[in-house]
Amino acid sequence: MLEDLSTTPQLTQRFSVLVRKIWNPRAFKAHVSPHELLQEISLRSSKRFTLTEQSDPVDFLSWFLNNLHLALGGSKSKPGSSIIQQIFQGKLKVESQLITARADAGDRLRFEDADVKTETTRFLVLTLDLPAAPLFQDEIDRNIIPQVPLTTILAKYDGVRAQERLNTRVRYRLLHPLPPYLLFHIKRFSRNKFVAERNPTIVTFPVRSLDMGPYVEPSPALAAPGEPIWYDLVANITHEAIRSRDDSVEGEAERKVWRVQLRDKSREAWFEVQDLFVESVASETLFTKESYLQIWERRVMGRRKKTAA
Numbered sequence: 138m139l140e141d142l143s144t145t146p147q148l149t150q151r152f153s154v155l156v157r158k159i160w161n162p163r164a165f166k167a168h169v170s171p172h173e174l175l176q177e178i179s180l181r182s183s184k185r186f187t188l189t190e191q192s193d194p195v196d197f198l199s200w201f202l203n204n205l206h207l208a209l210g211g212s213k214s215k216p217g218s219s220i221i222q223q224i225f226q227g228k229l230k231v232e233s234q235l236i237t238a239r240a241d242a243g244d245r246l247r248f249e250d251a252d253v254k255t256e257t258t259r260f261l262v263l264t265l266d267l268p269a270a271p272l273f274q275d276e277i278d279r280n281i282i283p284q285v286p287l288t289t290i291l292a293k294y295d296g297v298r299a300q301e302r303l304n305t306r307v308r309y310r311l312l313h314p315l316p317p318y319l320l321f322h323i324k325r326f327s328r329n330k331f332v333a334e335r336n337p338t339i340v341t342f343p344v345r346s347l348d349m350g351p352y353v354e355p356s357p358a359l360a361a362p363g364e365p366i367w368y369d370l371v372a373n374i375t376h377e378a379i380r381s382r383d384d385s386v387e388g389e390a391e392r393k394v395w396r397v398q399l400r401d402k403s404r405e406a407w408f409e410v411q412d413l414f415v416e417s418v419a420s421e422t423l424f425t426k427e428s429y430l431q432i433w434e435r436r437v438m439g440r441r442k443k444t445a446a
Contacts, residue, residue, distance in 0.1 A: 146208040151177045191395050194374045194430045195262065195322045202261055216259055225261050225320060228312040230296070230354060233305050246299040246306050257312065262320040265290040267336045287342035290323070294352040313356040315349060319368060321431040325376060335378065335391075341424045344400075344407075345369045347433060368433040373398040375426040398423055 138160060142153050151174040158169040175188050182200060186192050202221050211219030216226060233254045236245055268285055292298050296310030325336045348365040377394040396411045398418060409418045 145210075147177050148181055148204060149208045152205065191393065193393075194395055198320070198430065199262060222261075224317050226259055227263075227316045227319070229258050229260050229294075230310045230312055231256050231258055231307060232296075232310075233302075233307045236301070236304050236306055246301060248299060248306065248308070262322050263294070264322045264324055266293060266324055267338045267340070270336050270338055282337055282339055284339045284341055287321075287340055287347070290340065291349075291352055296352075296354065311349070311353045313353055315353060315366060315435060317435050318371075319349070319433040319435075321433065323428055323431070325427060325429060337378075337427060339424065339426075340428050342370070342428070342431075344420045344423065346436075367436040367438070369436055370423075370431060371400050371402075371434045372432040373423055373428055374430040376429045377427065395429070396426075 138153070138157055140153075142149050155169065155171055155174050158164065172188075178201070179187050181204065186197055186200070202225060206219045206221040207213075209219040209221065211222060217223050232248070233256075234248055234252055265287075267290060268283075270283060293300065294309045294311050296308055299306045299308045301307075323340055325338075327334050327336075347368045347370070349368055350364060350366045353366060374395060374397045377396065378391045379394055380391055394411070396409055398407055398409050400407055407418045407420050407423065409416055
């Protein structure tokens with residue numbers, strides 16, 4: 138809001154104007170329109186993202202953050218070269234090892250001492266994989282939707298659990314320091330040669346005090362081992378599949394509907410937004426929908442007050 142962006146591309150200028158309008162204490166109207174920014178996004182993306190159709194939130198946010206980064210003078214090779222990367226970018230340690238042909242089925246994901254390749258990569262969005270949904274259900278369980286805690290799918294980044302990728306076993310661990318904001322993409326959609334599939338599993342999560350400490354490589358120079366690293370949820374984008382009859386194909390067609398749930402810090406209240414529709418929502422019910430993209434804010438720990446002996 139305070140920087141002079143008059144010489145930067147139109148994308149940053151339009152976004153800057155919108156943010157200033159939102160936070161203007163002397164605004165004449167109680168609402169602002171993002172129309173000019175959306176027009177610029179449509180133009181810059183060659184109509185990949187338009188005003189008339191909802192797009193995949195992860196695709197859009199990845200495109201928007203990367204284009205803002207470059208428009209602000211950020212470098213493709215130098216980390217932390219813009220405010221975008223300083224806020225959202227983190228580091229990830231990736232260990233990989235080839236799976237030998239003689240490996241037993243039970244030992245395919247067991248790391249051996251030799252030939253472990255380690256590399257460090259950077260991320261803006263962390264992808265979380267859902268467990269496979271059951272293929273068949275009996276009459277009693279036919280309406281039951283499976284649930285999984287957020288901490289269970291976050292275990293992908295604990296540096297212990299190995300996963301199989303083609304002919305390689307891999308494991309991941311987050312590195313200090315974690316960014317001020319973490320973006321979680323809960324991967325619900327997959328596509329094979331024949332059909333696109335959606336995983337309806339519900340992810341349960343706390344609204345406050347998510348401890349990311351267990352998923353971070355210990356670094357005594359930056360943080361005490363075992364000390365919690367608290368994050369609080371600030372936004373949650375959900376997916377809803379609405380079925381409608383489609384005469385062009387047999388059966389019903391699914392239409393994707395995206396909603397965003399936002400926390401109002403001033404009142405500690407939550408609101409659900411879809412286009413111009415805004416309604417209050419209880420924080421205890423946020424996880425009951427198909428969460429797709431989450432934004433978490435790192436809690437700044439204040440200085441501990443000294444207590445008298």
